[in-house]
Amino acid sequence: MEHVSRSFRGLKAVDDVSFTVEEGSIQGIIGPNGAGKTTLFNLVAGAIRPDAGTVHLDDRDITGLAPYRVSRAGMARTFQLMRPFGSVSVLENVAVAAMAAGTSRHDADRVAADVIERVGISRWRDVRSSSLPTAGLKRLELARALAGRPRVLLLDEVLAGLVPSERTPVMELLEALRREDGVTLVFVEHIMAAVMRLSDSVLVLDQGRVLMSGSPDEVTKDPRVIEAYLGEEPTDAAS
């Protein structure tokens, strides 16, 4: 994306942000609360339109495209606050996503069952999704995003709310997605251990602007990053 900006009532939530994610890489995005990370995702996924700037997927300009078109172009997302289709089962949540991505009605349940298995929530497949615990909902978000076999996956804090023992399998899954399926991952995360482990490159946002970008090592050693976190130690001992 290039020179993307978006203001809300005069407040610049995202201010002239540019970055490129290499195909098949894992891009981490960090920043203090209110840095504009979720807004950035909403801009990329089409949920909101940028005031200025352009977003490209491969060579295609997807700026301002409706969210469902962005999704069909091969870019899926998860929501930080889990948003299941609450009245239906876990399986149906994922089956709908598969159908929306073009899977036939006939194959949708099978595809969904496979994805649910892979994400590790098979034991909840027939459960009303609104009654899942947070750990289940987080992975349901992931399963639903994967159902359409996206080429690019935008993950908004998929590890938050999981206990350390639950994070490892999710991280392994993300690595497998990149390794085996060639999925490009862009993820916003507060848990630095995960950012360090997964990212090829890290983008640091602060107050809507790119503070810096580089390898995980460079980023964590940069004094500006530590400053931005205001002494909030940017490492997480857990897991």
Add this chain to the structure above:
Amino acid sequence: MSAATQERPTEEAVLPRPAWGRHLIVLAVLTVLLIPLPLILPPATQAVAVRVLIFAIMAVGWNIMSGFGGMFSFGHAAYFGLGAYTSVWLLVNHGVSPWIGMLAGMVVAALFGVMVGFLALRYRLKGAYFALSTFAFAEMLRLLAINSDFVNRAVGYNVPLRREFSWVFMQFAPGAPEYFWVGLGLTVVAIAVSILFLGSKLGRFTIAVRDDEEAAAAVGVPVMRTKILTIALSAAITSVAGAFYTQYYFFIDPDGAFGPSVSIQAILPAVIGGVGTIWGPAIGALVLGPLNDITATLLRNPPPALDFLQGRAGLDVIAYALLLILIVLLLPQGVYGAIRERVRRR
């Protein structure tokens, strides 16, 4: 993932696997059982049964948009009325069979639904504002009909009587069982369509959009198209009730077609039976249909204890209101929802 394994979902949270086939079989069995009904019922009761069927069709239509789709319509009179007026206009002016008129009415109602849906959704009306806009469109049609020579203004239409009874013109002897059979056939098709709809891609998208519009869009569901198609289907079904109503009662006028009470009649059976359920609208119609007659009888010959009711108007409305309050208080998921809970818990 050992930690998560310990969090077992509660028993009630497990949903039964969808069984569209089973619903269709139940529907077929019910149909067969109901076919001989008019041969047994006395004529007065049969008239009640036909009214139940008309209510059921209206409510099955309403339930698709507002129950499954979650878009509350307070203006289904628009579609009922368009079905009624399109078919009767074609019949009176061009001698077109009401069956064909019914199909034409479905198309007109569906197109109107597309327009209403497009405008309301284009301007992002939600909740009460959306409901009010549907009401406004129905009122607009009512005023248009009252003031338009094209449809006889406030006078409306009488269905021309024929010399001989005819399936083609949907006209039979007064109290003939054929009326019930036609109504039953239409109701059964309407319910079957709503079952098939729920199992279809469109229906499953509709539920997803109702549950979370943004999340649905994010996984690639075309939200606007899904909503508008759902409204169109809902409108088409309710319009069938309008066309049949007009043939059965031989008369339609702007208030009877487009008035607010018509919209309420489409809503109430679904609310009483169970909003967003397959069988709720039909069950609600079964509860509501006879109510008019019971209250009318009470007005004419009140039992001694209720003497004061003699000759008072508006009792049916009061009874509706009381029933609605009771249902909402005691059975928040409607009659069908309550029955389903009972059965599941056993």
